[in-house]
Amino acid sequence: MSEKLFAAPVADPTSKAVWDAARQGRLMIGLCRDTGRHFWYPRGVSPFTLSPNVDLVEASGAGTVYSYTILRAGGPTCAAYVELAEGPRLFTNIVDCDLEAVRIGAKVRLVFKASEGNGAPVPCFTLA
Numbered sequence: 001m002s003e004k005l006f007a008a009p010v011a012d013p014t015s016k017a018v019w020d021a022a023r024q025g026r027l028m029i030g031l032c033r034d035t036g037r038h039f040w041y042p043r044g045v046s047p048f049t050l051s052p053n054v055d056l057v058e059a060s061g062a063g064t065v066y067s068y069t070i071l072r073a074g075g076p077t078c079a080a081y082v083e084l085a086e087g088p089r090l091f092t093n094i095v096d097c098d099l100e101a102v103r104i105g106a107k108v109r110l111v112f113k114a115s116e117g118n119g120a121p122v123p124c125f126t127l128a
Contacts (some may be wrong), residue, residue: 006093006122008115014044017056022121027059027110029088040088059083061110063125067121070099080123090123097127 011019018031021028030039032046032100033053046054066089068080078094094102095113107128112121 001065002120006113006115006124008117008120009122011120015042018042019120021056021058022123024114025112025121026067027061027123029059029084029086030057031055031057038084038088040090050118059110062128063108063110065094065102065104065108067104068094070102080125082108093124095124095126101127 003118009015009019009022028042030042030046031054032039032048032051033055034046034049034051037048038057038059039048042056044054045052062085063082066081066083068073068078071077071079076099078099080092080094081089082092083089093113094108096111108117108125111124111126113124114120115122
């Protein structure tokens, strides 16, 4: 089976730095400087305080499967919520592994996969 391509991310002025870093193999997440809490999707204001006192920081790339489902039609494909070591959860895909081995609580690590069109890298995860 050929590898599936993911929808290309749309970079806007707020997310451009995130997608530029992804091209270098780095996952950037938001950091609220008022609370010290990390968040995903990065944006110009904190989801905790609505303050613009935020930074982009590099995530470790380590995470845990919080929830998942295996889609069999046209697949199989594993869609999952991954909780990053830094705390935020992101909706993503589990790739490059035996999908039957995926479990809630499984340790995963970041990998990037090419998207449709321009090939921009999209953050995905594989079993660690």
